[in-house]
Amino acid sequence: MEKKKLQTISRRSFLQKSSIAALTVPVMNLKMTSTDQYLSPSQPSIVKPEWRNRKEGMVYRQLGRTGLMVSELAFGTERNNPDNPGPVELAFEKGINYFDTAPSYNKGLAEATLAKVFNTPAKRDQVFIASKVTAFFVTRNRLYREIFDTLPDSRKEEIMNKAARLRLESGIEKPEYFMVYWPGQQKQMDGAFISDAMKAEYGDRVERSPELKKAIVQSVEESLKRIGTDYLDVLHCPHAAATSEEIRNPLITETFSELRKQGKVRFLGFSSHHGMAELIETAIDLGCFDVVMPAYNVINHAFLDNILKKAREKGIGLIAMKAAMAVATPYDPEQVPVPEWRVNKLNQIIPEEMKLQVKAFLWALQNQDLSAVNAGMYTNEMVLENLTVVGRKIDLKLA
Helix, strand or coil: CHHHHHHHHHHHHHHHHCCCCCCCCCCCEEECCCCCCCCCCCCCCCCCCECCCCCCCCEEEECHHHCEEEECEEEECCCCCCCCCHHHHHHHHCCCCEEECCCCHHHHHHHHHHHHHCCCHHHHCCCEEEEECCHHHHHHHHHHHHHHCCCCHHHHHHHHHHHHHHHHHHCCCCCCCCCCCCCCHHHHHHHHHHHHHHHHHHHHHCCCCHHHHHHHHHHHHHHHHHHCCCCEEEEECCCCECCHHHHCCHHHHHHHHHHHHCCCEEEEEEEECCCHHHHHHHHHHHCCCCEEEEECCCCCHHHCHHHHHHHHHCCCEEEEECCCCCCCCCCCCCCCCCCHHHHHHHHHHCCCCCCHHHHHHHHHHCCCCCCEEEEECCCHHHHHHHHCCCCCCCCCCCC
């Protein structure tokens, strides 16, 4: 027990001394070879690379100014279960070292899956683990809604009209930019814009609410417990940010700073499915987010390519998600339709025969501004199929 305590103190001491790194140069794309040489970066990094689970045959890229050398394929755990740890074990064996999870994934079972595999400090410290604060936008929207429900009908109508106007002006629902990835997704957007419409008048009662801060801290503490670790390498707060007003909340950085001083988190990020271009622009201006995980795919990339390049040049690490879900869905197609033209577009760009999901990952990894692409994998077959895209460079056909 004493030895384990000393190990925990030692790791936490190291993490407490870690700070949000200074600006770095463009992402490095590095591939191990027998002679320990790498694909040539454009210039040397001023951030010391941090390697974990470095395996022959895997390709690693630098996650922006964090210095984390992450596998091109990030392991998405949304559907994983501790009763079937095999896919995580296989991915780790093959050199995948970045595991993305969240408390809402499979009702906490996704985080518990990581606990089952990385069940010692030595194993834990061979990988990078990212989790999220799903409760942030849920709590923020609820607090505004509680105020909204007390207002007279005339005031409610004014707020709803303003919310609709903000949503329209944001441009997030332009064709080929906005996509539905899961059932009920638009309900989150409704809540976000109502909250933003109320912020100017009622924000002092919500944006610095002790309840909102508690939601962040409690989410982190519970994730640490489920994962069986004492720290997270990346904390995404908010999980699924919908508007820039959410990530501007100073409570995020203040609470993150406290958690970092305690050695519980290392780097700050957020994920987003809506309005990603404006959110990334805001993240660049704020300067406090080290990592962004946007929905990025063959359908919406024209809205994002320029801002991704700018973000990478500013040292923000970028991990694409929803690359495959633009062309294939695990949900009921009646609820989450995938138009045939999307599939046809990807097949025109990459005519090679392979599964659509794998093709989507291969497409995304051609963008050297990305550090990785997040791939959900819950069978061994999926892991092996997705690994076939690692390190591949292809000529993309014009659609």
